[in-house]
Amino acid sequence: MINNETVIRFIKYNRILSQLKSLGMARVFSNNLGDALGIAPALVRKDFSRFNLEGNKRGGYEIDLLIERLDELLGGKNLENMIIVGCGHIAKALINHGDFTKDGGKIVAGFDIDKHIEKFGNIPIYHVDVLPAYIKEHSINIAILTVPEEAATIMFEKLLALGIKGVLNFTPVELKGSENCIVNNVNIGLEIKKLTYEVKSTFT
Secondary structure, eight states: OHHHHHHHHHHHHHHHHHHHHHHHEEOHHHHHHHHHHHHHHHHHHHHTTTTTTTOBTTBBEEEHHHHHHHHHHHSSSHHHHHHEEOHHHHHHHHHHOOOOGGGTTTEEEEESSSSOOEEETTEEEGGGGGGHHHHHHHTTEEEEEEOOOOHHHHHHHHHHHHOOOEEEESSSSSOOOOOBBEEEEOOOOHHHHHHHHHHHHHOO
């Protein structure tokens, strides 16, 4: 089992390696990756050596091989179908961004209480009443939650009851995971407040 900090580094390695490959590069050195992530090259080498990813001092690491192995460690290249619940401005921005496929996910449908929303881009939007049937029919395990604050807890509990295994939570409510469901909270307001405090305390 890889710990969370290592998983995050591996995801970042993979993104950087894909960028370097798109630029026509075939090999990379640990100091290149270390500089890009702001970590010591020794930590890069330690991460890779744990999984028998060996380079050499003169030639570095083969980018294609690293990407292939990291993809395996991070769950493979098969995309995980995801739904988004609560189709307001945040949901629309996420759907229009639409580049989740680089990170292993694909939004396949949205759900809302507004019956007049039919689609965002190419993503169909359904009424929330059909959520149970859709999750069951399509074997959905991951949901992105973007409902208003007052509906967050109720909708989260509904998703748990429907067997959802992972929730990416964009609501202001801090939701807690359990042995049956992993929750990643993304509180934009909290991050803004934290950043403004750090800027003021550091530079004033």
